[in-house]
Amino acid sequence: AQRVTQPEKLLSVFKGAPVELKCNYSYSGSPELFWYVQYSRQRLQLLLRHISRESIKGFTADLNKGETSFHLKKPFAQEEDSAMYYCALSGRTYNTDKLIFGTGTRLQVFP
Amino acid sequence: NAGVTQTPKFQVLKTGQSMTLQCAQDMNHEYMSWYRQDPGMGLRLIHYSVGAGITDQGEVPNGYNVSRSTTEDFPLRLLSAAPSQTSVYFCASSYQTGGSYEQYFGPGTRLTVT
Numbered sequence: 001a002q003r004v005t006q007p008e009k010l011l012s013v014f015k016g017a018p019v020e021l022k023c024n025y026s027y028s029g030s031p032e033l034f035w036y037v038q039y040s041r042q043r044l045q046l047l048l049r050h051i052s053r054e055s056i057k058g059f060t061a062d063l064n065k066g067e068t069s070f071h072l073k074k075p076f077a078q079e080e081d082s083a084m085y086y087c088a089l090s091g092r093t094y095n096t097d098k099l100i101f102g103t104g105t106r107l108q109v110f111p
Numbered sequence: 112n113a114g115v116t117q118t119p120k121f122q123v124l125k126t127g128q129s130m131t132l133q134c135a136q137d138m139n140h141e142y143m144s145w146y147r148q149d150p151g152m153g154l155r156l157i158h159y160s161v162g163a164g165i166t167d168q169g170e171v172p173n174g175y176n177v178s179r180s181t182t183e184d185f186p187l188r189l190l191s192a193a194p195s196q197t198s199v200y201f202c203a204s205s206y207q208t209g210g211s212y213e214q215y216f217g218p219g220t221r222l223t224v225t
Contacts, residue, residue, distance in 0.1 A: 009151070044154075044201060044216040086153060098144070098169070099203075099214060103153040 002027050004089050006102035013077050014110050021072040021105045023061075023087030032090040033063055033070040034099070039083045047072075047085070057081070077109045112137050117202050117217035124192040124224045132187040132220050134202030140215070142205045143185040144169070145177065147198040148219070154201065160185055192224045 003026040013019055025031060035047040048056045050063040050070060061072045070087060087102040118133045136143065144159035146169075156169030160179040174196060176188040185204075189196060202217040 004153075006153075043218045044203075046213045049213075098156060098159060099154075100156075101146075101154040103151060 002089060002100050004087050004100050004102035006085075006087055006105050008105045009103070010106045010108065012108040012110065015079055016076050019072075019074045019077045019081070019107065019109075021085050021087075021107065023070045023072065023102060025068050025070065025087075025089050027068075027089055033061070034088045034090065035059070035061055035070075035072050036086045036088055036101075037083050038086070044086070077107075079109045079111055082107055082109045114138065115202055115204055115215050115217035117200075117220050119220060120218065121221050122223070124189070124222065126193060126224060128192050129188070129190050130192065132189075132200055132202075132222070134185045134187065134217060135183050136185075136202075136204040136215070137183065138204065138206070138215065139182060140204035140206050141182070142212075142214075143179065144203050144214075145175070145185070145187045146201045146203065147171065147196075148201060149198050157187065157200075189222075192222075194224045196222065197224045198222060 005024045007022055033050040036044050037047045038044045059074045061070050063070050084104050084106050086104045088099045115136045141162050145157040146154040148154050155171045157175050158169055158177040160166045163179050163182050166177050166179050179185050200220045203214040205212045205214045
């Protein structure tokens with residue numbers, strides 16, 4: 001079964017502290033993993049995708065197929081990073097862009 | 112480009128009423144989908160469409176109907192609203208199926224069923 005697990009509902013850190021938002025997935029084929037972010041009162045938007053291997057707003061995420069994880073990391077959190085973060089999986093086996101989302105982690109960065 | 116637009120932004124319905132949530136995109140995207148967002152449950156796929164005239168069910172389709180008569184529009188119909196359908200609804204679109212393409216989301220519709 002395809003599944004995305006984000007074990008933390010809430011992650012609170014102080015400004016300047018490192019951040020790691022956990023994401024584990026279950027998928028039998030070759031998944032594509034994404035991180036989407038939703039800032040307060042804004043629409044959901046793509047933060048990054050594993051296939052691009054890019055760093056956006058200081059965030060990085062590495063796909064670890066052995067551990068079936070795609071954790072989102074940032075070395076120094078900023079207050080503007082406070083938002084809801086969703087890990088998502090695209091099931092290419094079905095040749096669609098159906099996204100399966102995790103339950104989300106709310107990141108709070110305190111000054 | 113306006114991107115993905117949704118109307119209305121807010122709606123209150125009584126149990127048993129019907130209504131249609133509108134979604135439109137002006138990016139000529141093939142793929143469109145509807146999600147509902149509930150606390151502690153993330154986003155769950157209701158219905159999706161891979162092109163005009165083609166729709167399919169997602170994870171939680173019961174109580175909802177969709178149609179895709181044009182590339183631009185993908186309305187979501189609630190035939191007989193129930194309190195369990197109280198949620199925030201998001202429409203999304205992407206350029207093409209079968210690839211790692213970004214999905215663009217609308218601003219959402221907050222629906223309350225009393």
